[in-house]
Amino acid sequence: MSLIVIADIAHPDLALTPTIQGCPGVSIEVVPHSTTDPETGLFFFLVENADESFEDALGRDPTVAEWTPADDLDSTRIYRLQHTDEAILISPAVSELGGLLLKAESVDRGWTVRLHLPDREALATLWEYCEGRDISFDLHRVFRQDEWTNGRATDLTDEQRIALVSAYEEGYFEEPRETSLEELAERLDISPTAVGGRIRRGTGKLVETTLLEE
Structure with missing residues (x-):
């Protein structure tokens, strides 16, 4: 296998x-x-x-x-x-x-x-x-x-998964937002640009592997 x-x-x-x-x-x-x-x-x-x-x-x-x-x-x-x-x-x-x-x-x-x-x-x-x-x-x-x-695992890297989960838990997707890229970057110990890229690419991959397939 x-x-x-x-x-x-x-x-x-x-x-x-x-x-x-x-x-x-x-x-x-x-x-x-x-x-x-x-x-x-x-x-x-x-x-x-x-x-x-x-x-x-x-x-x-x-x-x-x-x-x-x-x-x-x-x-x-x-x-x-x-x-x-x-x-x-x-x-x-x-x-x-x-x-x-x-x-x-x-x-x-x-x-x-x-x-x-x-x-x-x-x-x-x-x-x-x-x-x-x-x-x-x-x-x-x-x-x-x-x-x-069989689709039991999405095509996300660990870094994208961690960034997305952290953003969700900290309220980044709320309206109004409860946290910023800078605050997420400090928590994850990476740059705001890197956080934004991981969230963007991870979101795109989730759409590709779930919504488009449906």
């Missing part, structure tokens, strides 16, 4: 980690198709709230060999990157185990990843792979594929 795995991964040399840590207000998401052929060395990323400081950070990032903007979609940009040999990538290891990197989204220390793996043995092997390279692998949830496809 195949598995859906959600985990946080972190390491100083993990791809784009220096940029992520240097630009806490920027949200980065891997374009999934770009990880299906790791041998090309080219990866695409969706970036929200990118500015000159973000591109300066890319230029200093030791995990990035080359980068170029590929498209500009209002507040979201697409960047095409090639990593250095020193950059740590988890997608090749996942592919070797017969798995897929379904989603990767930046968090404070590194990445939250959603993986499709063939079985628990593959998960254990991936865990050992990360442990042997000092890659932090913080496992959040594991679902069997049938649980995922």
Whole structure:
């Protein structure tokens, strides 16, 4: 029975980690198709709230060999990157185990990843792979594929779920609002921009996986 795995991964040399840590207000998401052929060395990323400081950070990032903007979609940009040999990538290891990197989204220390793996043995092997390279692998949830496809779990990251629940509990969705993005950011220890992005993307995903399906 195949598995859906959600985990946080972190390491100083993990791809784009220096940029992520240097630009806490920027949200980065891997374009999934770009990880299906790791041998090309080219990866695409969706970036929200990118500015000159973000591109300066890319230029200093030791995990990035080359980068170029590929498209500009209002507040979201697409960047095409090639990593250095020193950059740590988890997608090749996942592919070797017969798995897929379904989603990767930046968090404070590194990445939250959603993986499709063939079985628990593959998960254990991936865990050992990360442990042997000092890659932090913080496992959040594991679902069997049938649980995922039957809709018992929405396609939310842990960060989006926490932000949405916190916003609801603190009265952010009330009229008038009983809290602000700044207050939520202080509670969650992240920037107001990051809170707003998680609430926006999480709400969009809930609509996509519930109302649109109905």
